[in-house]
Amino acid sequence: MPNIIVNEIEFYYESHGSGDPLILICGFTNHLEMWRKFIPKLSASFEVIVFDNRGAGRTESSPPPYTIEVLADDVIGLMDSLGIQKAHMAGFSMGSLIIQSIGHRYAERIHKGVLIAPFSVLPSTALMQAHSVAKLFQAGVDPALALETMLPWIYSNDYLSDPKRVVRTIDTLLKNPYPQSPEGYTGQLQALSKCDMSGRLSVIETPLLILAGEEDLYTPFYEAKLLREQLPNAVLKGVPGVGHMLYIEAEDITVEGIHAFCTG
Amino acid sequence: MPFAPVNGIKLYYEAYGKGRPLVFLSGFSTHHLTWQSFIEPLQDDFQLILLDNRGAGQTTAPASPYSIDTMADDTVALMDHLKLDVASMVGSSMGTAIIQTIAHRAPKRIDKGVLIAPFSKLPRTSLLKTMTTGKLLQAGVPLDLVIETVIPWLFSRDFVASPEKVSAKKEEMTKNPFPQSIEGFLGQMHALETFDSSQFIRQLEAKFLLIAGEEDLSTPFSCAQFLHEHLANSTLHPFSRMGHMAHAEKHGEVLALIQKFVKM
Numbered sequence: 121m122p123n124i125i126v127n128e129i130e131f132y133y134e135s136h137g138s139g140d141p142l143i144l145i146c147g148f149t150n151h152l153e154m155w156r157k158f159i160p161k162l163s164a165s166f167e168v169i170v171f172d173n174r175g176a177g178r179t180e181s182s183p184p185p186y187t188i189e190v191l192a193d194d195v196i197g198l199m200d201s202l203g204i205q206k207a208h209m210a211g212f213s214m215g216s217l218i219i220q221s222i223g224h225r226y227a228e229r230i231h232k233g234v235l236i237a238p239f240s241v242l243p244s245t246a247l248m249q250a251h252s253v254a255k256l257f258q259a260g261v262d263p264a265l266a267l268e269t270m271l272p273w274i275y276s277n278d279y280l281s282d283p284k285r286v287v288r289t290i291d292t293l294l295k296n297p298y299p300q301s302p303e304g305y306t307g308q309l310q311a312l313s314k315c316d317m318s319g320r321l322s323v324i325e326t327p328l329l330i331l332a333g334e335e336d337l338y339t340p341f342y343e344a345k346l347l348r349e350q351l352p353n354a355v356l357k358g359v360p361g362v363g364h365m366l367y368i369e370a371e372d373i374t375v376e377g378i379h380a381f382c383t384g
Numbered sequence: 385m386p387f388a389p390v391n392g393i394k395l396y397y398e399a400y401g402k403g404r405p406l407v408f409l410s411g412f413s414t415h416h417l418t419w420q421s422f423i424e425p426l427q428d429d430f431q432l433i434l435l436d437n438r439g440a441g442q443t444t445a446p447a448s449p450y451s452i453d454t455m456a457d458d459t460v461a462l463m464d465h466l467k468l469d470v471a472s473m474v475g476s477s478m479g480t481a482i483i484q485t486i487a488h489r490a491p492k493r494i495d496k497g498v499l500i501a502p503f504s505k506l507p508r509t510s511l512l513k514t515m516t517t518g519k520l521l522q523a524g525v526p527l528d529l530v531i532e533t534v535i536p537w538l539f540s541r542d543f544v545a546s547p548e549k550v551s552a553k554k555e556e557m558t559k560n561p562f563p564q565s566i567e568g569f570l571g572q573m574h575a576l577e578t579f580d581s582s583q584f585i586r587q588l589e590a591k592f593l594l595i596a597g598e599e600d601l602s603t604p605f606s607c608a609q610f611l612h613e614h615l616a617n618s619t620l621h622p623f624s625r626m627g628h629m630a631h632a633e634k635h636g637e638v639l640a641l642i643q644k645f646v647k648m
Contacts, residue, residue, distance in 0.1 A: 244545035245536035245601065245627075252532040261525055269516045269533055272509040280508040337509060337601045363509075 123178075126197035127190075132178035133171035133198060137163025140231070141204045142382060143195065144170045147213030147237075148250070148308050151177025151298045154212070154367065158375050165383060166208070171198060173218075175304030184307035188214075188315040191308075192221035196229060208382040210234035212367055213339065214308065220317045223326035234329045234378045237336060237366045239343035240318040240350070246338045247313050249273055254305060267293045276335045276363035321350035328354040329381040331374060333362030390461035391454070393444035397435040397462055401427030405471035406646060408434045409459065409479030411501075412514065412572055413564045415441025418476065418631070425639055429647070433471070435462060437482070439568030447567045449574035452478075456485035460493055469493070472646045476500040476631055477603065478572065484581045487590045498642050500595045501628045503607035504614070505580045510602045513537055514576065518569050531557045537602050540627040585614045592618040593645040595638060597626030619645075 124131050134152065136159050144155045144162075152170040162168045172179035174186060174194055195218060199207060208231045211219040216238030222230050249270075256266040267290050272280060280286055300308075328351055332344030341358060348356040357377060362369045387394040398416060400423050408419040416434035426432055436443040437455050459482060463471060470493055475483045480502035487494050520530045531554050536544055543549050564572075592615055596608030605622065612620040621641060623630050631638045 244541045245539075248532070248536040248544050248550070252529070252536075255529055255532065256520075256525070259525065259529060261520070261523065265516065265519055265523060269513075269520070272512040272516075275509070277508040280512050286512070335509075335604070337604075340599060340601075342599065 124198065124201050126201055127194055129174055129182055129194070130180045131171055131194070131198060133169060135202070136168045136170075137166060139166045140382070141207035142166035142168050142378070143199070143207045143209045144168065145195065145209060145211035145215030145218050146173055146176065147211075147215050148312055149176060149300050149305060150212065153177075153297070157371065158367075158378075161375050162379060165379060169198070169202070169204075169207070172298075173308070175307045176300050177298045181301045181304040181307065184303055185310035185314075186307040188217050188221050188311050189225070191311060192218050192225065195222060196226055199229060205229070206231050208232050210236060210378045210382075211238075212236040213238070213364065214312055217312070217315055217317060219328075220321070220324060221315075223324040223328070224317070224320050227324075227326060230326050232327045232329070232382050234331060234381055235347065235354075236331045236374060237333060237339055237364045238330055238347055239339040240321060240347055241316040242312045243339060243343070246273070249338070250309055250312070254309070264290050264294060273338045274364040276333065276361055276369055278361055279363065279365070279369055318346070318350070321347065322352060324351055325353055329377060330354055330356040331366060331377050332356065332358055333364060333366045333369065334358045334360045335362060336364045336366075338364040387442075388462050388465040390458050390465065393438060393446060393458070395435060395438070395444070395458055395462055396442035397433060399466070400432040400434075401430055403428075403430045404646070405463075405468045406430040406432050407459065407463070407471045407473045408432065409473060409475035409482045410437060410440065411475075411477030411479050412576060413440060413569060415562050417441075417561075419474075421635055422639060422642075426643070429643075433462070433466065433468075435459065436562070437478075437572070439571040440564050441562045445565045445568035445571065448571065450571040452481045452485050452575045452579040453489065455482050455575060456489055459486060460490045463493060470495055472496040472498075474498040474500070474642055477502075477628065478576060481576070481579045481581065484585065484588065485579075487588045488581070488584045491589055494590050496591045496593075496646055498593045498595065498645060499611070500631050500638065501597065501600055501603050501608075502594055502611055503603040504582045504585060504611055506576050507604065507607070510537075511577055513602070514573055518566075518573060521569065522566060528554060528558050538628045540597065540599060540625055540629075540633060542625060543627070543633055582614070585611060586616065588615060589617070593641065594618055594620045595623070595630055595641060596620065597623050597628060597630050599625060600628045602628040
């Protein structure tokens, strides 16, 4: 599968199907396997590009710090290398921040965007949580336990009410085939902690669909509502009973939302 | 310092002032010092009773699972010991579960209840968070690090965004003069896990004031809304941009609300 040098970093990406280009952008610590189940459905209508952000998955890490602007420049660089002038984009969590940055600075490169579990500035509560998890790992806490502390932040009551599913989820996280390097974690976390798009939303004219879980504790629903109020060309679809991991908890709503919005 | 022998344990309490009895009930893991700053402004008008729940503070922490019913009975037994027929009550978080239960099991003993950050059933997210906190403590993770994982669940985003406030709170929590024993932690956690007032709240006759943070992550605002919809006689006072700790972060406003509601 292809690697490509963009902005002096070796990026891992995959391209599936044909049609209008649709780029799927991962969140903090994620890699492109998060989109694997989406690819068959979306590649029937689009040329789907999935890739790993700088500092995650099979893409190289550069020394920290990173910024959201650098991560957005990486997407543009990848598009340049692939000869893509303009694309639809869907981004999860930090990926939604990257899309906002592209809509702000490279408006001519984005057609429509889907912001999944989005925010314009990471709430201080989520930031403190991310730092404390890093400290648990550094302190040598059992990785299964350190990961368990994250789950109630990102999954809903319904999802967590099945203890077997909790165990399975931790197991899947432990078996991550492409674990993030410490410098990738630090770099991406610094990018998140320094980015505040809230003052720039009113000039982003990209048509945007906001998909947000109404029970999200990590980036609470107030962030989605603020984006809806401030972005001039955005619609909001709240999903009741769902947390931050919307693309897992409401997989069909997410994939159908992307498909309908970008074909419509 | 006074202890009352109740239900086979020694229950620690403090009494101040004269007037109508006003009983304060602490949340999970915490003790009477939660209410320290409420004593001076209220003791001229009320007989204040502060107590440590079973498993916390200086009250006995038996090594068996507790229930909210038992903690409600402990409180009523303390009222018997002090020869108080009826009292108004103020509680936060788990304390609101105890108050609801007293209103159900001993309706003649309570006329009014102020419920801060209340719930009818603890969300699974909050329960899992509490369980993992217990595991971190049992695994010997340093207390200051465990506290760092807990603070963003409790305090507002404005509070957490202030390094000075976070650092002062960490210091205060680390220097807790009455840290909870692991028996007390597990016993109280069992009580939280098994509490569900949804079947009886419609029958409660006491008057309730519900004080809730709109951005509470531990017991989300929807928990207070559920109670407000089902209680026969309740007023809901929301705090915007507020988390689980309105009584700490908005002390003056909460104090004024308590005074007005209880004197009415």
